Amino acid sequence: MSHLTRIATSLNDPEKIENALVWLGFNFQRDTSINSFNGDIKCDFVITNAGHWNVGLRKSLDGKYEVVGDSVSWGSMAQHPKMKAAMAKVKNDDRRNVFAGILAQAVGVTTAMIEAAKLGHNITVSDPDEDGIIRARVVTAS
Amino acid sequence: MKSFDLLFDANGNAVIYNITGVDGLDCLELTKPYIEEMEDKANPAVTEIDPEHTLSDNNTFEDAN
Numbered sequence: 024m025s026h027l028t029r030i031a032t033s034l035n036d037p038e039k040i041e042n043a044l045v046w047l048g049f050n051f052q053r054d055t056s057i058n059s060f061n062g063d064i065k066c067d068f069v070i071t072n073a074g075h076w077n078v079g080l081r082k083s084l085d086g087k088y089e090v091v092g093d094s095v096s097w098g099s100m101a102q103h104p105k106m107k108a109a110m111a112k113v114k115n116d117d118r119r120n121v122f123a124g125i126l127a128q129a130v131g132v133t134t135a136m137i138e139a140a141k142l143g144h145n146i147t148v149s150d151p152d153e154d155g156i157i158r159a160r161v162v163t164a165s
Numbered sequence: 166m167k168s169f170d171l172l173f174d175a176n177g178n179a180v181i182y183n184i185t186g187v188d189g190l191d192c193l194e195l196t197k198p199y200i201e202e203m204e205d206k207a208n209p210a211v212t213e214i215d216p217e218h219t220l221s222d223n224n225t226f227e228d229a230n
Binding site: 135 | 166167168169170179
């Protein structure tokens with residue numbers, strides 16, 4: 024049965040979230056609503072290429088962002104190139120946790136990429152593997 | 166060549182490993198910006214609030230049961 028779910032994160036920086044969404048290859052819109060079986064829900068970010076029932080991120084009262092999506096969203100999300108490997112082996116209801124975990128890692132990755140650029144380091148980053156893990160190698164300038 | 170690998174766990178925290186061409190205090194200095202950035206700013210622990218929620222009529226969340 025279709026139902027709405029939300030997942031808490033400790034993400035609190037919209038700029039970092041935006042960088043992560045770009046790196047993950049999502050199309051998204053700011054300050055719009057997601058379609059849900061229960062109605063539209065206002066979100067700060069709405070991923071628009073995750074199927075008809077979109078996935079959103081909205082700021083909660085504690086200032087941290089939560090992932091919001093209808094349960095049927097995750098089947099479409101599993102087809103996304105950077106989600107495919109990690110979501111292939113998990114049940115639909117567990118895919119929301121995979122998504123949140125990968126998004127959180129992507130924030131770390133894009134932060135590291137920015138830091139590496141500042142220091143003149145080269146950084147190569149892998150796509151999420153089948154366990155949902157992202158790895159990066161940093162080679163220093165000197 | 167000096168290099169190190171960053172592994173991002175499911176909580177978005179970075180683990181530094183496979184350090185090459187660096188030792189001792191140099192290693193700490195080299196990795197410090199990454200550690201600080203990860204710990205202070207990223208650190209996005211993921212916790213599922215509740216597996217199932219529904220929306221009330223006034224568009225706020227409430228427990229399904």
